[in-house]
Amino acid sequence: MRRSFIVFLSLSMIFIQACEGPAGPQGPPGQDGQDGGVVLSNAFELEGVHFTGENNYGLVEEYGFEVLPSDVVLVYILWETDENEIWRLLPQTVFLPEGVLQYSFDFTVVDVSIFLEGTVDLGVLDTIWTRDQIFRVVVAPADFVDARIDYSDYHAVTKMLGLDEEDFISKK
Numbered sequence: 001m002r003r004s005f006i007v008f009l010s011l012s013m014i015f016i017q018a019c020e021g022p023a024g025p026q027g028p029p030g031q032d033g034q035d036g037g038v039v040l041s042n043a044f045e046l047e048g049v050h051f052t053g054e055n056n057y058g059l060v061e062e063y064g065f066e067v068l069p070s071d072v073v074l075v076y077i078l079w080e081t082d083e084n085e086i087w088r089l090l091p092q093t094v095f096l097p098e099g100v101l102q103y104s105f106d107f108t109v110v111d112v113s114i115f116l117e118g119t120v121d122l123g124v125l126d127t128i129w130t131r132d133q134i135f136r137v138v139v140a141p142a143d144f145v146d147a148r149i150d151y152s153d154y155h156a157v158t159k160m161l162g163l164d165e166e167d168f169i170s171k172k
Helices: 002-018 154-161
Strands: 042-049 058-062 072-081 085-089 092-096 099-107 111-118 133-140
Touching: 042 058, 072 099, 072 111, 085 154, 133 154
Parallel strands: none
Antiparallel strands: 042 133, 058 111, 072 085, 072 133, 092 099, 099 111
C-alpha cells in the first residue's frame, strides 16, 4: 500500500508540472521613453517662487501631464549651493528665533500645492525664506516606489527613477 502511494504521488507530481494553461491577454501598451524603455516618472522645476501675503504664502501648479491616483509626488527645495546643489525633501522645518517655519506641500492628480506654515508670523519673515525659491517636483508611479530608498536623498531618487538634469524642465 505504501509503495503504491509513493508511485501514485510521483506520477501526480510529474503530470502537475507538465500542465500549462492558455496564455493570458496581452497587457496595455507602454509609453516609450527616449531610450526605448518605459517612462518611469515625470519631473519639473519651479524657479523664482515667491511666498507673499497676496498668494497666501503658497503656490498651486498644474502638472501639465497625466498623474494617476496611485502615483507618488515628491517635492524638493534647493536648500543651499556650495560646490554642489543641496536638495531637501519637503516638508522642511526651520527653527527661527521668532518661531517655527515649515515648507510643506500637498498634491492631487491635477496639481501640486507648495506653501509655508508654522508658528512664525509669515509677514515678517526675511526675504531669504520667502523669495526666489526653487523647487523640483518628481511624480513617480507607485509601482516604482521602493521602501529601501531614502527619499530624502535627492540623488538616490533621481538615479532610481532614471532622471537627469535635463528632465527637470523649468515651468517658471
